[in-house]
Amino acid sequence: MKAVVFSGTTEGRQFSKILANLGVKVLVSVATEIGAEEQDKNENITIHVGRCTVAEMTKLLHGASICVDATHPYATEATRTICEACETTGVEYHRLLRTESELPKNSIVFETAAEAAEYLESTAGNILLTTGAKELPAFKNLDIKRIFPRVLPTLDGIRACEALDIPHRNIIAMQGPFSLDLNRVILEQFN
Template identity: 30%
Template sequence: MIGLILGTSEGKKIVSLLNEFTDDIFISTATHYGGQLLEKYKYKKLNTRPLDLEGIIKVIEDNEINILVDASHPYALEVTENAMEACRVCNIEYIRYERPSVSSKYKEYEKLIEVEEYEDIYEKLKNVEGNILNTTGSRNLKKILNLNLTNRIIHRVLPSLKVMNECFKAGIDIEDVIAIKGPISYELNCSFIREYNAKVIMMKDSGVQGGTEEKLKAAVDLGIYAVIIKRKTIKYDNVFCNEEDIVFHVKENI
């Protein structure tokens, strides 16, 4: 059986391409919503809850998975590390699907700020005046709030009840929340920046599919600071940046 850990929009295309020759697939997503997005595709089993290391090992063993494709989000570092270790323990092939980075195209932009950790943001922005548009996601709200920046920060997050509750529990005012499902177009990014008079936009390098390009273009064209939390570097034995290539490899090796 083929195992898939999916956390990006490209997961649907990977499953669709695999379905051209098999449905002997186990799929794991971190949320019920992620599973709902795959309802029209063919697979044998679907898990819609987060798996730790022991959970991934059990899934591999119980379903006799012999090849595992990790297409989790570029910033889901713990998931990837657990998947790699589980494959090592179970002695099966691990394959990584990695979204290509887009930030390198904007290296020459004078207001581009890249940081390794969220804690590094304070030193970069402590003397920058004006509002900040935070698009790093609800899971990182505390990291942003703990910076104790004096700037007004507007948080763009998913429009779910769970996320809204997280925002309000964190003490974020309702006027500082934009609830909308991404990815967001270039035009809408520009509109949000203008509407909130943002002088900084914070983001992760989530690739073209994650809307990073549209954010960077908007920042450049409107002349504001773009803060990017860089990806962690992981060494992979098998890594692909194209859905067709990874499915071809799977087909040739199952």
């Protein structure tokens, strides 16, 4: 049996390892080198690095019995592309999601980064931005000095921040997952 796991989360790495330990041949597709670094070495795991088009995903799915989408919950474009590739190939699709966190009272939820940015224009104070580097352009109209983006510690993450002229002292380049305590400390540190 061959399984294709589109990963990028702790849950995806754990799931791939479990499948491989059961003797399943697993092709793990990750978007970045960081994702590849985090994947455990296992003779039943092959790793593909790089973001894929539908056509590229279709090739990866060739001969697979099952596809598991274990990408980040906010990676909606990746999920759409994976679903389209599975439809094209007829490979069975499953979504692996982490347990949702309970939101604190008075939380405000937005459908898109652009909606969040629009809301933040009418606020004061610093902003810990944890949407990822790909979403940074949505926040370009905000006072850049207020933004403290937390991005992956990659050249692409730093370049995305530099493209918006975010001061380097504001860039938090870290890889998650992040504990409640660490988030609290970061919020306090950057006010």
